[in-house]
Amino acid sequence: MADIYIYSDKPDVAAEITGFVKREKKKAILLAESKEAADVLKKLGADAVLLISGDGRRINDYAEAIAGLTKAKGGLLLAVGSTVAGRELGASVAGRLGCAMISDVRAARFEGDVLCAEKMTFGGAVIHAEKMSGFGVISVPAGVFEKADPAECGVEEVPLPADARISLIKTQPVVKQGVDLSKAQKIVSIGLGVNKEEDIQIARDLAEVLGAEIGCSRSIAEDRKWLPDYIGMTGVTVKPQLYFAMGLSGQIQHVFGIRDSKLIVAVDTNDKAPIFRAADYGIVGDLYEVVPMLTEAIKKL
Numbered sequence: 001m002a003d004i005y006i007y008s009d010k011p012d013v014a015a016e017i018t019g020f021v022k023r024e025k026k027k028a029i030l031l032a033e034s035k036e037a038a039d040v041l042k043k044l045g046a047d048a049v050l051l052i053s054g055d056g057r058r059i060n061d062y063a064e065a066i067a068g069l070t071k072a073k074g075g076l077l078l079a080v081g082s083t084v085a086g087r088e089l090g091a092s093v094a095g096r097l098g099c100a101m102i103s104d105v106r107a108a109r110f111e112g113d114v115l116c117a118e119k120m121t122f123g124g125a126v127i128h129a130e131k132m133s134g135f136g137v138i139s140v141p142a143g144v145f146e147k148a149d150p151a152e153c154g155v156e157e158v159p160l161p162a163d164a165r166i167s168l169i170k171t172q173p174v175v176k177q178g179v180d181l182s183k184a185q186k187i188v189s190i191g192l193g194v195n196k197e198e199d200i201q202i203a204r205d206l207a208e209v210l211g212a213e214i215g216c217s218r219s220i221a222e223d224r225k226w227l228p229d230y231i232g233m234t235g236v237t238v239k240p241q242l243y244f245a246m247g248l249s250g251q252i253q254h255v256f257g258i259r260d261s262k263l264i265v266a267v268d269t270n271d272k273a274p275i276f277r278a279a280d281y282g283i284v285g286d287l288y289e290v291v292p293m294l295t296e297a298i299k300k301l
Ligand SMILES: Cc1cc2nc3c(=O)[nH]c(=O)nc-3n(C[C@H](O)[C@H](O)[C@H](O)COP(=O)(O)OP(=O)(O)OC[C@H]3O[C@@H](n4cnc5c(N)ncnc54)[C@H](O)[C@@H]3O)c2cc1C
Pocket: 190, 191, 192, 193, 194, 216, 217, 218, 219, 220, 230, 231, 232, 233, 234, 235, 246, 247, 248, 249, 250, 251, 252, 253, 254, 257, 267, 268, 269, 270, 273, 285, 286, 287, 288
């Protein structure tokens, strides 16, 4: 059975990639960067977990060694989660081995040992279907595949040498602000149509009656710095049951991150706003009037 190596610093994504590999009847080998990670990964239904270090260094410091390992073992594919760490590792390994890489795949299957993958380009406007033969690398965003059935496998320690040119000075935990929007079932999201920071309360009131989390466009998070995380191509990808956008134009980079939402509702004064092309229900109107009315109506329900 052909070996597929999997790395993700997000266990859910590791489980999803494992699900894909098992359904394709290939051998799923998860790479763990610490003992703690290995203890989680061994329960995800893979065939094996390789514990490659335990010294708290970044996975990319092992790119050279991981490239050597996958080559020596005749691996078929390295599949990484599309996180910063995953993408960095995938690109480093592909660069070292001179092999192909398909990033952010949205669908994949094997024809024999040839990988057939789909990815979105031009900010999600076009789907590319690609084939990759020989050892290659793919990166996979969260939520693309169904998880593997949980089952426990063994953990094998294969201490690999880290890049000696990089030394770890210290690690310091970052205090995370906000919630994990990628897991939210309902999201009320704001854009620049919200004029003042205190007006976010209008969105919070609606979110409260809906039991939703608050999201936003990049302009709100990066330019105005009103909220910590934004949604979209360069932000968080979300998949809620309900995505309610208010005063958010829905540029392609934003829509890329919400297109898997079950139901999209949008309020915007501009009837030509692109968000209405993505929305299931659109309300052309002033959010300052429409949203409080909606909140009151839902409260009465
Ligand atoms: C490389 C790159 C990557 C990017 N990645 C992302 C990304 O991941 N996520 C992201 O969000 N953006 C991203 N952007 C930015 C993106 O292109 C847009 O600039 C941004 O999403 C616009 O934010 P917005 O919708 O809040 O603002 P605007 O586009 O200004 O939209 C505001 C909307 O509010 C409406 N409005 C105004 N007043 C009211 C009112 N009273 N009531 C109702 N509606 C009202 C307007 O009609 C308008 O449609 C990226 C850009 C680049 C170049």
